Amino acid sequence: MKSPKKTLLSLATAVAMTVASGAALAAYPEKPIQVIVPWGAGGDSDLTTRIWADAVEKELGVPVVVVNKPGGGGVVGTSFVARAKADGYTLINAGLSNMLVTPNFTKTPYSFDSFDPVVKFTSVPLAVVVAKDSPYQDFDQFIKGANSKTLTQGSWGASSSGTIMANIIANQSGYNVKYVHAKGAAASMVSVVGGHIDSAVSFPPAFGPHVKADRARILVMDQKMDAFPGVPTFSDYGIKGSFGGWSGVFAPKGVPAEVVEKLNAATAKVMKDPEVLKAYENIGALVDYRYGPEWISDLKATYAIYTEEAARTSKK
Template sequence: MKNTKTTLLSLAGAVAVSLSSAAMAGYPEKPINVIVPWGAGGDSDLTTRIWADAVEKELGVPVVVINKAGGGGVVGTSFVANAKKDGYTLINAGLSNMLVTPNFSKTPYTFDTFTPILKMTSVPLAVVVAKDSPYKTFDEFIAGAKANNLTQGSWGASSSGTILANIIADQAGYKVKYVHAKGAADSMVSVVGGHIDSAVSFPPAFGPHVKADRARALVINQKMDDYPGVPTFGDYGIQGSFGGWSGVFAPKGVPQEVVEKLTAATTKVMQDPEVIKKYQNIGAVVDYRHGPEWVSDMKVTYNIMKDAAAKAKK
């Protein structure tokens, strides 16, 4: 009797696993929602939309990008942290909402709340002013910030933008008053509108304004062909990496089949010249990564940020 019972339980378990695998083999069977925890038009929004448009053709279902801004990325990120672990609700992940904010402020999630799936792009940070700004160079901006109470747009007190901007300002010897917006795109609107003196921003957000001669990049993380003549932070003796990135995470516990299908689709589209060109057009660099080595690299950065936050609280 005992053997019979054990056999029946084993069969039941096998059937359950089989049914689960069969169900997941059909993934995706309905639209996938990707939450961008920032406003529309910023670097995170644009890079995610390019990815979504490309992979939905491979997956055969709509991949819908939804902006859920607020709290320096915490609102949208927390929403996904509590979503079903079925692969149909994903989060646009980046330096700010995954590696910086959980360490510098109290959030209902940490890096370990999610399953990292893939990284799409990298983008360099820049300090940007309006075209008619009296500060034509970063040297002039530094002098102006030392003499006046200049304002600088960012996207949350504990966001990567503000953290990195503080590092830059500290090394260059100036201070600014931060004006926080829902995202880099909103900050740029305030810059070109003359409401704030400057902003820290990424090419997808500031690029269109610079190319339309409405704004000027004073200094940037790395040399870029699209912005010839713009000096780097290194040129000013400022040490550190000031680059953002855009990726896709899922709530922790999502089936491995979801990860595999999304990375397989992404691996294909990231080799498409048209997709690469779209990213280049917004100033983003294709930096496709996934897997254990990438996750380990992020954890190193996460712990660096954790240590920096601990020192800042002393």
């Protein structure tokens, strides 16, 4: 049996540890936060994350540093964060590809359940893009061209969301392409405007600058955008489904709830800032700020849909 003196000492130690732990959480963040983007620089994930990071660091009072760690169709950087300490100082740029698609269609050392979703900032519509001097003036001509010879199409990994959505679009349209995989959508667009590949599936932050500079042309995209008037949508061609990506931030599983709350509080403020909203508009990203249980429930439901699709296609 413990002596009264030892019992009091144990209680005092426990109280001290609890107070210290609470103080540590209350003080978050006390040092720089790094956000891993598992893709190359210049793509939609990179640009949307940098806008968010630059804005929230002013609210948090510490540097929020974006680090590109591409490779393996997003698996390298995402796996790195899945193994990181769940203290809120290492976060991952999360999106349709690395969180919902890739873990279902290829073997990865992580799954959706390896992370705690923090916040979503934007969504972006997928598009099929060609160089300005391409012989394919519209999507009908592209389909005919793909049926008469092998056309190349840039994407960012065999099991990436881009390739999987592109396959669905091609199947419904009745054509095939040869995929050329790059480290990200931005790298694919460089290949398109350089004349190295015939087309690419891409998102506005990656193709927008090339279109505005008259180096590239959009043939078709998931939804209409004021920034790109007159472009037909997939539904205009009878293609069924939703083809778009999104960008947000997740933390390693087990991150303290207080950390998530602080990151969300900072995000809520910056998403009302006209300069931040304009920055997203300038790169062609649609602000789609979401967080909390309802959003997480939607993510899990979408993850289950891709799980079913992966099981279906594996039986073919």
